[in-house]
Amino acid sequence: MKKGHGVLFLLALVLLLPSGLLANPWEMKLPFAEATITYELSGMETGEEVLYIKDHGRRTATYRTASTSMFGMTMKNRTVEIIDSDWVYTFDLQEQTGTKSINPQKLMIEEFSKLSEEERKSVEKNAETMGTSMMQGMQGTVEPKAREILGYPCDKSTMMGVTVYSIHGSSIPLLTDSNMMGISMKSTATAISEDPVDEKHFQFPDSIEPQPDPEADRMAQIMAEQTLAMLKDPEAFKKENKSLLGPQDQGDISPEDQQQMEEALNTLKGLFGN
Numbered sequence: 001m002k003k004g005h006g007v008l009f010l011l012a013l014v015l016l017l018p019s020g021l022l023a024n025p026w027e028m029k030l031p032f033a034e035a036t037i038t039y040e041l042s043g044m045e046t047g048e049e050v051l052y053i054k055d056h057g058r059r060t061a062t063y064r065t066a067s068t069s070m071f072g073m074t075m076k077n078r079t080v081e082i083i084d085s086d087w088v089y090t091f092d093l094q095e096q097t098g099t100k101s102i103n104p105q106k107l108m109i110e111e112f113s114k115l116s117e118e119e120r121k122s123v124e125k126n127a128e129t130m131g132t133s134m135m136q137g138m139q140g141t142v143e144p145k146a147r148e149i150l151g152y153p154c155d156k157s158t159m160m161g162v163t164v165y166s167i168h169g170s171s172i173p174l175l176t177d178s179n180m181m182g183i184s185m186k187s188t189a190t191a192i193s194e195d196p197v198d199e200k201h202f203q204f205p206d207s208i209e210p211q212p213d214p215e216a217d218r219m220a221q222i223m224a225e226q227t228l229a230m231l232k233d234p235e236a237f238k239k240e241n242k243s244l245l246g247p248q249d250q251g252d253i254s255p256e257d258q259q260q261m262e263e264a265l266n267t268l269k270g271l272f273g274n
Contacts, residue, residue, distance in 0.1 A: 030057035030170045036193045037172070041066050043185040052201040057171070059084050061201045082202055089210045098210035102217045107224035115228065123231040149174040150192050 033056055039049040047066030053059070062081045067074050078093040086106055091098040115123065145168050146156035154165040154174055161180040166173045174189040204210065230237040 030172065031167070032056070032194050034194060034197045035172075036191075036195070036197055037174075037189050038191045040188045040190050041186070042188070044068060044070065044183055045185055049187065051172075052197045053172075054197050054202070059202060063201070080205060082204070089204065091205050091208050091210070093205060093208075096208055098204070098208045099213045099216070100210035101213040102220050104220045104224065107220055108227070111224045111228045115232070119232050122233070123228070126231050126234055144168065150189060152192070 030053065032053070035051075035053040037051045037053075039051070041047045041049060041064075045066050045068045047064070049062060049064045049066070052061040052063075060081075060083045062079075064077070064079045064081075066078075067076050076094065080089075080091040080093065082089040082091075083103060086103055088101050088103050089098065090101075112120075112123075140157070140159035142158075143156040145153045147154055147165065149165055152174065153168040155168050157164045157166070162176070162178040164173050164177075165175040173187070174192075176185075176187040178185050226237070
């Protein structure tokens, strides 16, 4: 993701914070212990994605097989992403490569645990104030239990041309629809099962050894530290990071950026709760 987009989502984090933050909000559990969700991908990118969930969301595995059509060319991609409480493992089955980076949720838990009770109260207060202001500024909206999908009540979140319907009280999206710069992409859940999930889905692909990604680790640490610093004292954060908070050029949003922005919305909902 480009630097501007990363900063934008850093600011958007406060929109997803729940109330009552004296308990650590990044240690929330999903409403079901295990699940398998199948998605249909349409728009510029077509294909299928399957999400496997275990341990109330502490472990997930996402298998994605898709094709992207652009300028008369078709690019195929097959990826696997496995996440546990400590690490995010990403595998490209086309290129036979893999990376390993720190789970941002782990860093958020660590940073929040460093706060005093008074600082946690400030975070809660500032999150509520800033969240309302930023939602208005970004023309974003949140509507609890806006519709039912596959028998599950879903909350609707809309921001920057991306609309996400997530299972109420969880971080799990069942419908993601985006239309930005004339580029349309959609992910629709077609089936959900809460049956036990086979452990085989959490095993690394054969012959691929994930390599460390120090740059991703560094950026995740910076984001965790800056997010809590911003919520503890917004004015001090603004003065110290004035160059980061200026207007960002959004005229060069690529399909890859758009997909990452959609995934960021879903991921951040998972990190902060609904």
